[in-house]
Amino acid sequence: MEFGLLAFQASLFDPLQLLQPCVIPVKLAVQKLWEKKLKWSAVIDADLQQVVNELYEQLNGKQIVLPRKLFINDDPAIRYELQGFADSSAFAYGVAVYIIKVTENGRFPTLLITKGRLIPLKFLKYCIARKELLGVVLAFELLIYLLNTFPDLFQLAEIQTDSTTVLHWWRNSESRDRFINNRMIKIKSHDIPLRYVPTDYNPADIISRGCTIDELKDDELYWRGPLYLTQAVEYWPVEPVTAIEDEDCEIAAPVDVVIIDPTSATVIIDATRFSSWNSLMNCLMKVLQFLAKKFPKFRTAENLPATDVKSAEWILICEMKVIKIIQTSKLLTQKRMNELNLFVDTHHFVRKDTRLDKNAFNFDVACPLFLNDCYETRLLIKNIHDKFGHAGITTVVAELRQRFYLPKAIQVVRKVIRNCNQCKREKAKPFSLPPMPVLPVERTLECLPFINSGVDYAGPFNIL
Numbered sequence: 001m002e003f004g005l006l007a008f009q010a011s012l013f014d015p016l017q018l019l020q021p022c023v024i025p026v027k028l029a030v031q032k033l034w035e036k037k038l039k040w041s042a043v044i045d046a047d048l049q050q051v052v053n054e055l056y057e058q059l060n061g062k063q064i065v066l067p068r069k070l071f072i073n074d075d076p077a078i079r080y081e082l083q084g085f086a087d088s089s090a091f092a093y094g095v096a097v098y099i100i101k102v103t104e105n106g107r108f109p110t111l112l113i114t115k116g117r118l119i120p121l122k123f124l125k126y127c128i129a130r131k132e133l134l135g136v137v138l139a140f141e142l143l144i145y146l147l148n149t150f151p152d153l154f155q156l157a158e159i160q161t162d163s164t165t166v167l168h169w170w171r172n173s174e175s176r177d178r179f180i181n182n183r184m185i186k187i188k189s190h191d192i193p194l195r196y197v198p199t200d201y202n203p204a205d206i207i208s209r210g211c212t213i214d215e216l217k218d219d220e221l222y223w224r225g226p227l228y229l230t231q232a233v234e235y236w237p238v239e240p241v242t243a244i245e246d247e248d249c250e251i252a253a254p255v256d257v258v259i260i261d262p263t264s265a266t267v268i269i270d271a272t273r274f275s276s277w278n279s280l281m282n283c284l285m286k287v288l289q290f291l292a293k294k295f296p297k298f299r300t301a302e303n304l305p306a307t308d309v310k311s312a313e314w315i316l317i318c319e320m321k322v323i324k325i326i327q328t329s330k331l332l333t334q335k336r337m338n339e340l341n342l343f344v345d346t347h348h349f350v351r352k353d354t355r356l357d358k359n360a361f362n363f364d365v366a367c368p369l370f371l372n373d374c375y376e377t378r379l380l381i382k383n384i385h386d387k388f389g390h391a392g393i394t395t396v397v398a399e400l401r402q403r404f405y406l407p408k409a410i411q412v413v414r415k416v417i418r419n420c421n422q423c424k425r426e427k428a429k430p431f432s433l434p435p436m437p438v439l440p441v442e443r444t445l446e447c448l449p450f451i452n453s454g455v456d457y458a459g460p461f462n463i464l
């Protein structure tokens with residue numbers, strides 16, 4: 001019975017998840033089944049059966065027709081904005097994102113995409129503010145996804161929540177529970193502000209509560225967004241001034257985060273736009289040379305050499321710049337530093353303290369540079385793999401370890417080599433031949449010479 005319910009849930013065609021408010025009750029029924037730890041084909045008990053039957057009746061055969069175009073009016077847009085609404089109930093949380101087209105004649109909001117999730121069983125005992133925080137994080141992830149998918153399209157992106165506690169946590173950076181701290185670090189990693197929305201105006205409320213399809217059809221708040229979105233920001237609701245209680249959030253010991261001189265890790269170009277380490281180096285070198293030539297201030301700030309040094313030295317500078325970006329791409333805690341036996345050198349690079357004697361070996365070999373597993377690192381590994389004639393895992397790892405320390409290097413190198421197109425092509429096996437056809441009769445029957453004659457040549461021929 002359980003797979004029947006899952007099949008029913010999966011049979012809804014809803015790529016933008018706009019029917020999430022109706023799907024949440026189905027997901028909840030599935031979660032209840034999981035709690036009971038039933039077997040896949042076991043028959044569910046009568047109470048739950050009744051709930052499932054009601055759900056099925058509500059949803060089966062119903063249709064909601066949505067316009068294909070986002071905006072009915074064709075006025076030229078001055079700009080587009082994104083407003084993500086987050087809400088949470090005791091058992092589910094949801095996000096509704098609205099796109100606002102700002103024209104000379106006004107502001108036109110419309111529903112763009114939604115998402116709804118159940119609160120994981122292990123978080124069910126948490127207070128409502130923490131559950132609201134889960135919703136805000138989901139809204140943040142969805143907005144980042146949209147901003148990355150449509151770069152330069154949106155001039156503004158904001159998250160709106162009705163939880164004043166979450167807003168309070170967001171404004172005050174004091175250390176709290178690790179659950180809250182980790183999620184706050186994530187939300188603050190991008191410049192997406194949080195804003196207050198009264199519960200009655202929050203369109204994500206219906207997602208977290210769940211509803212029937214008939215209720216959803218007529219819900220203007222859900223499809224159009226709160227009315228104030230059509231007005232200027234001055235008329236939007238403001239947050240009430242109330243004393244915020246920190247509910248049941250016990251203070252956790254602050255996590256020591258090692259800051260590795262972030263100023264020198266400025267990302268000048270986006271490495272994900274490059275498919276090879278060499279082209280990344282060449283492009284970065286040209287950009288840095290140009291900036292150093294044009295702006296003397298930039299050269300002194302970035303400690304760049306005079307422009308007449310050889311290009312090999314420039315490549316080395318670029319390499320170190322990218323390594324700095326790799327090292328700062330993930331937060332490194334003091335605990336992790338101790339576990340891996342890492343230290344920060346005088347140039348603010350993270351290195352591993354190996355057991356090799358520093359006087360007997362080159363410093364780079366005795367204390368290799370630490371690398372995080374990220375896109376740039378994989379480009380570097382691919383470069384070594386290419387340089388050594390598409391070498392195997394052992395060779396690449398050995399070469400990498402000459403200068404770098406990458407935790408779980410073998411797994412990362414294996415993944416990179418597995419994705420190498422040239423290796424794939426060389427190791428590919430040929431297609432198996434199709435079964436041979438039946439031989440023509442004249443070739444298999446015994447007869448006198450030249451009774452049948454044929455030409456092994458392509459036709460057709462015109463016989464005159």
Ligand SMILES: [Zn+2]
Nearest residue numbers: 390420422423
């Ligand atoms: Zn290869």
